[in-house]
Amino acid sequence: MADRVRVAVLLSGRGSNMRALAEYKRVADPAYEIVLVGSNVPEARGLVLARRFGIKTWALGHQGMERAAFDRLVDEELRRHDVELIALAGYMRLLSPEFIRKWEGRILNIHPSLLPKYPGLDTHRRALLEGEEFGGCSVHVVTEELDAGPVLAQVPVKIRGRDTPESLAERVLEEEHKLYPAALDVYSRALRGESPSPSGEGLGWGLPGKSAPGTQPPPRSPPLRGGEVVIPRSLRA
Numbered sequence: 001m002a003d004r005v006r007v008a009v010l011l012s013g014r015g016s017n018m019r020a021l022a023e024y025k026r027v028a029d030p031a032y033e034i035v036l037v038g039s040n041v042p043e044a045r046g047l048v049l050a051r052r053f054g055i056k057t058w059a060l061g062h063q064g065m066e067r068a069a070f071d072r073l074v075d076e077e078l079r080r081h082d083v084e085l086i087a088l089a090g091y092m093r094l095l096s097p098e099f100i101r102k103w104e105g106r107i108l109n110i111h112p113s114l115l116p117k118y119p120g121l122d123t124h125r126r127a128l129l130e131g132e133e134f135g136g137c138s139v140h141v142v143t144e145e146l147d148a149g150p151v152l153a154q155v156p157v158k159i160r161g162r163d164t165p166e167s168l169a170e171r172v173l174e175e176e177h178k179l180y181p182a183a184l185d186v187y188s189r190a191l192r193g194e195s196p197s198p199s200g201e202g203l204g205w206g207l208p209g210k211s212a213p214g215t216q217p218p219p220r221s222p223p224l225r226g227g228e229v230v231i232p233r234s235l236r237a
């Protein structure tokens with residue numbers, strides 16, 4: 001395999017998705033390697049976990065800093081580690097448009113809803129209040145509009161009669177831990193020019209080129225039709 005894609009995970013909290021991304025190599029031979037875990041919360045539990053995995057960490061509290069100025073420091077740190085792809089995993093800070101433009105097509109996020117439904121916070125409670133039949137999670141490319149970038153993969157989770165936001169969040173999180181590593185792997189392979197899935201099924205999204213970050217056009221939107229779940233066969237268990 002070509003060199004693994006150098007990934008930085010950005011987080012602000014407990015880091016269970018980061019752990020799933022790091023542990024994936026126990027069950028697969030992923031096309032990515034996590035070279036840095038960064039945070040805007042120096043006391044984030046996810047940083048402690050990352051160090052246990054032997055992954056380098058970087059943290060800086062953002063308080064009192066202008067958003068773009070903080071993001072420039074993040075950008076410098078990522079470039080110092082030759083990062084090629086960023087995986088947001090519970091990073092609770094909006095990124096500046098300047099930063100997103102520099103890393104266009106090179107930032108993925110996991111969101112606990114079936115996007116485009118319920119972007120933003122408090123997704124599970126809102127899904128329950130709406131009487132949805134399914135919650136779920138989505139991996140998407142980050143664009144300037146919050147949680148609105150092209151969706152790469154989704155998994156639905158059936159809502160049960162007695163679900164609370166907490167019980168639903170718990171079941172969705174289990175799916176997040178399976179979906180995110182697989183989606184990051186597929187995206188990394190595609191970045192390296194490997195065919196993302198033999199059938200190409202569900203992969204209507206365009207891919208950034210292999211040139212340096214900041215120089216590619218944004219990926220195209222996936223062929224989402226009427227709430228259809230887009231998940232490549234290669235991502236299914």
Ligand code: GRF
Nearest residue numbers: 014015016017090110111112
């Ligand atoms: C997850 O629910 C993820 O979908 C959302 O933030 C939460 C992060 O959890 N973006 P963890 O820190 O990975 O445990």
